[in-house]
Amino acid sequence: MLRRTLKNKVFVVCLLIFISILTISIIGPWIAPYDPLEINSNKVLQPADSENLLGTDEFGRDIFSRLLLGIRPTITVALGATFIAFFFGSLLGMIAGYLRSLPEKLIMRGADIILSFPPILLALLVVGFWGGGVKNLIIIIGIVYIPYFARLAYSSTIQVKGLEYVQSEILLGASRLRVLLKIIFPNILSPLIIQCSLTMAAAILLESGLSFLGLGIIPPEPSWGQMIGEARGYIFSYPMYVIWPSLLLGLTILSINLLGDSLRDILDPKLKIK
Amino acid sequence: MKKKNLLLIISLLTIIVLVNACSSNSSKDKGQDGGAAPTGGSLKFGLAAEPDTMDPLVQNGTHGRTIKLAIYRGLFNYNKDGELQPELAEDYSVSEDGTTYTFNLRDAKFHNGDTVTADDVKYTFERILEPGSKATFAAELSVIDTVEVVDEKTVEFNLTEPSAPLLHYLAIPESVIVSKSWIEENGENADPMGAGPFKFVDWKKGQEFTVEKFDEFYIPDKPKVDEIKFVFYTDENTRGNALRAGDVDLIETVPWKDVESMENDPNLKLDSVNGPFMKLQFNTKFEPFNDPKVRQAISYAIDRNTIINTAFSGRGEGIYGIAIPEGYMGYKEEYANYFEHNIEKAKELLAEAGYPDGFKARLLATSQYTFHEQTAVAVKSELEKIGIEVELDLPDWATRINKNTEGDYDFIVAGTSGDITDADWLSNFYTGGEVRLNNSAYFKDEKIDELLMKGRSEIDDEKREEIYDELIERALELSPFVYLTWREQSYGMSKDVEGFKNLPGFLSFQSGITLDEVTIEK
Numbered sequence: 001m002l003r004r005t006l007k008n009k010v011f012v013v014c015l016l017i018f019i020s021i022l023t024i025s026i027i028g029p030w031i032a033p034y035d036p037l038e039i040n041s042n043k044v045l046q047p048a049d050s051e052n053l054l055g056t057d058e059f060g061r062d063i064f065s066r067l068l069l070g071i072r073p074t075i076t077v078a079l080g081a082t083f084i085a086f087f088f089g090s091l092l093g094m095i096a097g098y099l100r101s102l103p104e105k106l107i108m109r110g111a112d113i114i115l116s117f118p119p120i121l122l123a124l125l126v127v128g129f130w131g132g133g134v135k136n137l138i139i140i141i142g143i144v145y146i147p148y149f150a151r152l153a154y155s156s157t158i159q160v161k162g163l164e165y166v167q168s169e170i171l172l173g174a175s176r177l178r179v180l181l182k183i184i185f186p187n188i189l190s191p192l193i194i195q196c197s198l199t200m201a202a203a204i205l206l207e208s209g210l211s212f213l214g215l216g217i218i219p220p221e222p223s224w225g226q227m228i229g230e231a232r233g234y235i236f237s238y239p240m241y242v243i244w245p246s247l248l249l250g251l252t253i254l255s256i257n258l259l260g261d262s263l264r265d266i267l268d269p270k271l272k273i274k
Numbered sequence: 275m276k277k278k279n280l281l282l283i284i285s286l287l288t289i290i291v292l293v294n295a296c297s298s299n300s301s302k303d304k305g306q307d308g309g310a311a312p313t314g315g316s317l318k319f320g321l322a323a324e325p326d327t328m329d330p331l332v333q334n335g336t337h338g339r340t341i342k343l344a345i346y347r348g349l350f351n352y353n354k355d356g357e358l359q360p361e362l363a364e365d366y367s368v369s370e371d372g373t374t375y376t377f378n379l380r381d382a383k384f385h386n387g388d389t390v391t392a393d394d395v396k397y398t399f400e401r402i403l404e405p406g407s408k409a410t411f412a413a414e415l416s417v418i419d420t421v422e423v424v425d426e427k428t429v430e431f432n433l434t435e436p437s438a439p440l441l442h443y444l445a446i447p448e449s450v451i452v453s454k455s456w457i458e459e460n461g462e463n464a465d466p467m468g469a470g471p472f473k474f475v476d477w478k479k480g481q482e483f484t485v486e487k488f489d490e491f492y493i494p495d496k497p498k499v500d501e502i503k504f505v506f507y508t509d510e511n512t513r514g515n516a517l518r519a520g521d522v523d524l525i526e527t528v529p530w531k532d533v534e535s536m537e538n539d540p541n542l543k544l545d546s547v548n549g550p551f552m553k554l555q556f557n558t559k560f561e562p563f564n565d566p567k568v569r570q571a572i573s574y575a576i577d578r579n580t581i582i583n584t585a586f587s588g589r590g591e592g593i594y595g596i597a598i599p600e601g602y603m604g605y606k607e608e609y610a611n612y613f614e615h616n617i618e619k620a621k622e623l624l625a626e627a628g629y630p631d632g633f634k635a636r637l638l639a640t641s642q643y644t645f646h647e648q649t650a651v652a653v654k655s656e657l658e659k660i661g662i663e664v665e666l667d668l669p670d671w672a673t674r675i676n677k678n679t680e681g682d683y684d685f686i687v688a689g690t691s692g693d694i695t696d697a698d699w700l701s702n703f704y705t706g707g708e709v710r711l712n713n714s715a716y717f718k719d720e721k722i723d724e725l726l727m728k729g730r731s732e733i734d735d736e737k738r739e740e741i742y743d744e745l746i747e748r749a750l751e752l753s754p755f756v757y758l759t760w761r762e763q764s765y766g767m768s769k770d771v772e773g774f775k776n777l778p779g780f781l782s783f784q785s786g787i788t789l790d791e792v793t794i795e796k
Contacts, residue, residue: 037655038655039580039584039651039652039655041577041579041580041583041584041652042583044583044584044587044588058531058584058587058648059584059648059651059652059655060583060584128669128670128673131667131669132668213641214641214642214647214668215641215669215670218665218666218668219641219647219651219666219668220651220654220655220666230644232511233510233511233529233531233644234531235511236535237531237535
């Protein structure tokens with residue numbers, strides 16, 4: 001398995017990118033050359049020079065430092081939201097798939113209701129009521145993606161539950177909890193993990209979208225989406241400002257998506273023969 | 275296999291690009307054909323927002339006022355030099371005790387062909403003053419006790435007391451004359467119809483508002499253009515780019531970051547004034563902000579240049595006192611420089627007030643308008659230098675207005691302007707009371723209230739000067755507002771547009787009055 005994993009070049013490259021992004025999100029504040037919030041009204045919108053590696057923004061703040069820190073809320077939100085969606089979504093989906101009847105109806109129809117809204121619209125609505133900020137965004141984006149996990153866990157559970165080894169376990173008198181957690185969960189885990197990587201990418205996009213609109217991370221704290229939103233106004237006079245955060249955001253999302261793709265290739269038992 | 279797919283994608287993309295290019299070309303061609311029409315031509319005016327109502331007695335923003343002044347006219351107006359002048363009133367006389375004004379109306383016609391009569395004037399003001407009316411300036415106009423029709427062309431206003439600013443309040447866009455029969459026949463939601471230079475044609479909600487030339491406007495050779503299309507661009511970048519691309523001929527509120535590049539653009543020109551201003555309003559029920567010393571400390575702490583350089587791209591001028599333009603009643607140099615940027619002094623004042631280590635406060639602004647958000651960010655960074663920790667609250671504009679009028683803020687970034695050029699503009703800001711759009715929530719000072727009342731009922735200018743001197747001194751001492759900067763307000767237009775003028779001083783938001791002189795060459 002490990003050998004097959006390491007052979008997958010896309011996986012290795014994307015994993016390296018993803019790990020380095022994670023690392024930056026942790027150590028960013030220590031390696032940033034300037035305080036990313038410090039306003040310097042004497043050098044507004046300066047091009048890159050030896051002092052400011054990537055120039056300064058409209059407040060005279062160092063763009064490089066802001067990029068280093070701007071990833072932290074994004075990653076925090078993405079990880080937090082994915083965890084919430086994964087945890088509650090899988091749990092609810094498994095319960096619905098295992099018990100069927102009333103819980104199934106309640107849970108799956110509830111999921112359908114949430115799914116009927118486009119994620120960004122739902123998130124906008126809730127942010128409008130509660131306001132932005134990392135904590136709220138984690139909860140909101142987490143809830144938005146719960147149904148995706150619930151559906152996946154639900155259908156996988158139904159499928160797995162009918163298999164002989166699960167049925168025999170049930171007939172032997174194992175408790176529901178044991179069957180759910182020890183027997184079914186490990187067997188439906190791989191699609192859920194792939195869904196995790198997709199949700200990560202989607203959550204990053206959603207957070208960036210909200211911040212771009214000015215409703216996500218509360219300024220002056222930097223986040224890439226918000227930086228793109230601010231830089232957009234200077235696209236003609238100062239194009240490099242908008243290019244850096246866009247490039248990084250694009251790279252991050254691309255690497256996470258490809259990571260998910262290659263993860264599927266690796267985890268899918270049917271592809272083993274290759 | 276893969277190569278084939280790639281080829282397919284590329285060819286598809288090429289087709290899409292080509293189709294797009296063709297369609298945008300053809301729409302441009304159409305625009306140019308329309309512009310080649312023989313007389314007058316059509317002006318496209320890019321506005322920063324869409325008005326929520328066209329009932330003239332509601333102050334519906336600069337964008338709404340611009341359209342309003344194209345369709346309606348009042349008894350008085352401010353002309354392009356910012357001077358008060360009679361409009362639908364030809365002349366007027368005042369009784370000796372100053373409580374009766376008699377206006378003679380000129381021969382003017384509404385768009386439906388009816389003559390503007392004394393009945394319409396009476397109806398207009400009774401509609402504003404009736405209990406429960408939505409009129410924004412009902413309080414300011416409440417000095418009018420009764421309106422009497424003397425004959426068809428003469429109307430008499432009886433006031434409860436003499437009023438120095440009365441004619442100014444008759445000149446604001448919310449006091450324009452409406453047709454009695456039109457509203458009675460068509461109801462409150464009737465199409466807008468007045469005695470202005472342009473007739474209402476069509477309002478495509480969310481897109482544009484079209485008016486056309488009114489041939490029987492009372493000034494014979496006006497208006498010049500055949501048609502004006504007001505197009506709504508809420509996004510400032512889109513608005514700026516629409517002007518650059520030639521989609522519109524004229525835009526309001528040029529984004530500050532674009533001012534320089536538009537000035538240098540050979541196809542464009544700008545008309546800018548330092549009229550509107552930015553200020554901070556305080557909730558005086560919020561513990562530290564109930565103390566004038568804290569509010570003064572904030573005024574000393576903020577370097578206005580930081581705001582100008584960051585939020586306004588270096589445009590505008592700091593206000594270290596009270597926002598009275600030079601030449602207006604109450605202007606004095608000492609009042610203009612009452613405060614200075616002095617962090618030590620600010621810290622001292624905070625310590626005196628009992629907050630040597632600062633405190634936490636929530637600053638309300640909006641993420642919808644970049645300059646509001648950026649002003650808030652700059653204020654936050656300035657106040658952190660004296661230990662005040664600021665948390666920003668940046669909802670959309672509608673929520674911001676709600677929170678403002680409900681008093682749901684510790685302090686708030688506001689961008690505004692006086693409504694009239696008479697010193698009584700101060701009343702709207704300083705009169706004590708609970709929560710209004712323009713006051714500092716719950717601020718009330720009896721001395722200020724008394725002076726405001728004295729000032730507005732005094733006719734003699736010298737005595738008024740004295741009253742307002744005393745008032746302004748008191749206002750600075752208590753500092754219910756901290757004034758930040760004069761913000762340069764610019765209209766951007768194509769070189770082909772002539773005759774549009776940005777009104778000086780407080781009146782920039784009423785520049786729509788000059789639309790009747792605008793010409794466009796194509």
